[in-house]
Amino acid sequence: MCMLGTIVSIVGNTITIKLSIDMTNQVNLVGIHVIFEDANDTKIVGEIVDVDQTSAKVSIVGEVLPTGFLPGFSAKPSFRAKPRLIKSDELELIFGKQQITDHSQIYFGLSTVYRNYRINVNTNQFFSNHFAILGNTGSGKSFTVSRLLQNIFSNPKNAPESANIFIFDAYGEYINAFQNINQINPNIYYKNYSTNVASPESEILKIPLWLLGTDDIAQLLGVTTSSQLPIIDKALKLVPILKSNDEKTLKQKNEIIARALMDILMSGKDSTKIRDQITAVLTNFNTKDLNLQSLIIQPGYNRTLQQLLYVDKTGKMQEMSLVVDFVSKFTTEESELKTPDGTIPFTLKDLENAMDFSLISEGVLKSDKVFDYANILSVRLHTLVNGDAAQYFDYPRMISREDYIKSLVTTSLGKKAQIVNFNINYVDDRMAKALTKIISKMLFDFACEYKDRGGIPFHIIIEEAHRYVQKDADEEILGYNIFDRITKEGRKYGVLLGLITQRPSELSETSISQCSNFIILRTLHPKDLEYIRNMVPSVSSAIMESLKTLQPGNCIAFGSAFKVPTAMHIERPNPEPLSNSANIQNIWYQPGTFYQSATTTYQKPADLAALQASLTTNVKERG
CATH class of the missing domain: 3.40.50.300 (P-loop containing nucleotide triphosphate hydrolases)
Incomplete structure (x- = not known):
């Protein structure tokens, strides 16, 4: 047991010890732990933070109890307490047992204070x-x-x-x-x-892709405002509908497309814009019942929906009422869109189609303000669909x-x-x-x-x-x-x-x-x-x-x-990760393999005089 000396002051959490040992024969004591032991078996633990030839300053770090080590400094030693260096069994209470015998401990590293500890x-x-x-x-x-x-x-x-x-x-x-x-x-x-x-x-x-929700797609597309979330949410709900072809989903498709068309028809815009927007919608989204070639039967003649969209020289769509009547019959009952449950697989392209339709059904065509913040989603999704990153979402099976x-x-x-x-x-x-x-x-x-x-x-x-x-x-x-x-x-x-x-x-x-x-x-x-x-x-x-x-x-x-x-x-890992710095002093003085490999496929141009001489010769020969 190595006694260090006597306590001369206790100020806050710091104790000053008058040393009784010859410091010239000691290793550096900074960082070493000290036990202040009283007659009543109280053991206060401190760490030496400063030392000179005659004294040491110690910061209290905890207390050794019968149940183990308790960190903190709620208790302080009395002046009669004897300071001594910590013992190995007491040190294990702080840093863990040296021999690991079960799953309760993991080796982390070696102490820089206690050699090989x-x-x-x-x-x-x-x-x-x-x-x-x-x-x-x-x-x-x-x-x-x-x-x-x-x-x-x-x-x-x-x-x-x-x-x-x-x-x-x-x-x-x-x-x-x-x-x-x-x-x-x-x-x-x-x-x-x-x-x-x-x-x-x-x-x-x-x-x-079908395992992702609205928030995940928002991360992919870099959403900048919460007002963009309903568009993504609706697109995800539309994907399974636009992919399916049974009678139930056919009615849903008709109803969704028709409501988008009715929004356009009732927008109050000029007839040419209405015609162009309806044509654009039905070119991309249509069913066997509702498309540009759908027949509108009238007494004595039949015409296609595309023909009814004709705008005359005065800029009017004369058959607007017929178009409205035809489209409105598909809007008898509004379908409830359900959140996908992850059971219907789809691709980025499927999502892009649904996104475009979601933009239309959310009224993008009616408002320039909505168009500005909503269209960027379509642009970013299109970029994703056509970029290398699309491969990260091309999962091969359900x-x-x-x-x-x-x-x-x-x-x-x-x-x-x-x-x-x-x-x-x-x-x-x-x-x-x-x-x-x-x-x-x-x-x-x-x-x-x-x-x-x-x-x-x-x-x-x-x-x-x-x-x-x-x-x-x-x-x-x-x-x-x-x-x-x-x-x-x-x-x-x-x-x-x-x-x-x-x-x-x-x-x-x-x-x-x-x-x-x-x-x-x-x-x-x-x-x-x-x-x-x-x-x-x-x-x-x-x-x-x-x-x-x-x-x-x-x-x-x-x-x-x-x-x-x-x-x-922390000991060096074996093997090491690829995180070392470049070895400049070695690389600089090695043959330039990169330059050599580059110049094998690159021919230096002739000097100007040689080039001019060559051109002159070629001209004379052709003449």
Whole structure:
């Protein structure tokens, strides 16, 4: 037992000790834990924060009770308490037992204060809560995520086979870290989804369009106002009707088309515009009963609807009343449109057709104001239909939501995958954000409705979270932000977020405020440091200063899984993710392979004099 000296002052949470040991023979004591032991067996725990040749300042961090370690500083030692260095069995009460014998603990890293001392955290206290890993670029965030997951699956005889970990990989870094994880345990599998439609490195991500709701389509189309939502909602309701051909749906089609036509006929616009708009509608949307060639039978002669739309030289449609009479007979009863239940598959093209019809039936043709905010939906959807991103929604077969989620965690060999990586490196930020939100919402909705609440946990890890988990317009437009909802409600359903970011100040405050654990690597930006100071509990000024100088791979951890702020080193993952910086000093001095390959297909032009001589010769020969 190493006695340190005597207490000379207690000010607030700081205790000053007059040292009785020779400091010239000691290692650096800053960060070491001290026990203040009273005669009544009270044990107050403190951490040395400052030391000189004769004294040490110690900050109280908790108390050792018969039931374990209690963090905080509600109790303080008396002046007669004897300060001593902490013992190994007491240290285990703070940092976890050194030998992991069951599922209750997971190895995290090595203490930077106690040499080769393992930091083992309680599994539930970390993974039953949302967490955040923060740090500047190059500080080791991707390495930390990779190593943590590798630690979880490192036991070849006992790995969590029922885990469901989804990673949204902003840069395609993690495939290298996990693709061979099956070699550790034959029952552990990794699955990668690619967004690289030109040259996919694995299975291309595909989402069944019919499983998406109004809010999901709104994310895809970048909706900017809540007034656009009814158009999307109606389009989704129209899709199954426009795709079907039975008698019941035929009547619905006739009724819907007729009401759109009646809106045009009663719009008060000039006859030419009415004719053109009706022609446009019936060219794209028609039935065997209601189309441009429908016959209107009159005594003595029959004419088609198209003929009745004739506008004479005076600009009048003489047969307007006949057109109105013919169309109005299809509007006898208004059909109730039902929300799709995910049982009728459809394509983006089907949705585009329904969207165009929804725009018409919502009165777009009657109002320029409505047209302005509504037509942009049609334009964006058309762009999506004809772009590479359409492949993400070209699902090859009918599937239910439950079976689709099962397919996400099923490998091509039919095995259960524990880690699923979505490589979203090949899409722009808007599409990446939409895909991340859509899949996260689908997992959350499924978990909320699952009969065994929390029985299928989903861990969603989002790289570059500041690009996707933001305080955006979702709250105003949709009434909620899916990530805010998950962080507030997901814990009880087993849906947990891991937010990985270099710019915590750009994250949604609601989402990060619900995180229970924080792993903070080197952070330099003043705005981010101030944000961390305000958001993270138990963070002192000394700790904040230390964040600026942390070496890559070193971090300070806070939260429910860490009984005190814990400085540790995260070991390098093996294998590593593809997140290292470019090796400039090597690349600069290698042969220029890119330039050489480029110049093999590129011939330098002749100099001007040679070119002129060649042209002169050719002219003379032709002459």
